[in-house]
Structures are given as C-alpha cells and as structure tokens.
Amino acid sequence: MVSNKLSDYYEALDRLQKGQTLNVPKGTKITKDAVALEAGRGRGSIKKSRPIFHDLIQLIQEAATTQVRPIVKAEEKVAKYRAVADKYRLLWEEAIARELSLIHELYELKTELSKLQSTKVTSFTK
Numbered sequence: 455m456v457s458n459k460l461s462d463y464y465e466a467l468d469r470l471q472k473g474q475t476l477n478v479p480k481g482t483k484i485t486k487d488a489v490a491l492e493a494g495r496g497r498g499s500i501k502k503s504r505p506i507f508h509d510l511i512q513l514i515q516e517a518a519t520t521q522v523r524p525i526v527k528a529e530e531k532v533a534k535y536r537a538v539a540d541k542y543r544l545l546w547e548e549a550i551a552r553e554l555s556l557i558h559e560l561y562e563l564k565t566e567l568s569k570l571q572s573t574k575v576t577s578f579t580k
Contacts, residue, residue, distance in 0.1 A: 463510055466492035471517050484518040
C-alpha cells in the first residue's frame with residue numbers, strides 16, 4: 455500500500471505519463487527529478503539510498519522506457535506540416551501553369567488580331 459507521503463509522487467508520475475502536468479512543462483522526460491518537481495518537492499528528493507522509494511524508482515524507470523519521446527512527436531509534426539506545404543506548393547504550381555497557359559493563349563489571339571487588322575478590308579457600302 456502506498457503511504458500518504460508517497461502518494462504525491464505516484465500522482466505526479468501518473469500526471470507525467472498522461473502528459474497532464476501541473477508543475478513541469480508538458481512532454482518533460484520522466485526522471486526522478488521530474489517526478490519530484492511535479493509532486494511539488496525539491497529536485498533530488500527521491501533517492502536510491504532510501505528504501506521507501508525503491509518501488510517508486512522502479513516505476514519511474516519503467517515509465518521512462520515506455521515514454522513517447524518528444525523527438526518522435528516533433529518528427530510527426532514536421533512530417534504533417536511538410537505534407538501541408540507540399541499540398542500548397544502543388545496548388546501554387548498548378549495555378550502558375552494555368553496563368554502561363556492563359557498568357558500564351560492571349561499572346562496568340564493578339565497576334566492573330568493584329569494580322570487581321572493589318573489586312574485591308576474593303577467596304578461594300580455604296
């Protein structure tokens with residue numbers, strides 16, 4: 455059974471695992487010091503030399519190995535935003551292609567119109 459003295463530490467570890475921290479930044483790496491700070495205690499208050507912390511230290515080590523690293527999350531964000539950027543780059547390139555096509559068509563029509571205007575048209579009026 456968890457003593458009242460340790461309950462703050464266990465609750466802090468749980469919050470760190472869930473990413474719902476109160477005293478440390480979200481995504482903080484799970485360590486003994488992080489758990490102590492999240493519990494509102496001082497850094498270094500969880501010591502291996504104290505037998506009361508033995509089970510807590512084991513849980514902290516297990517949680518640290520299973521913690522999703524912020525680097526992985528950052529890489530996922532980069533991939534997500536890169537995909538969005540690629541999408542808008544493709545849309546931009548398609549828009550540029552349409553504009554160039556319209557400019558070319560306009561040039562050809564103007565050339566054709568100037569040829570028609572330069573030819574002499576005779577009037578059939580009396």
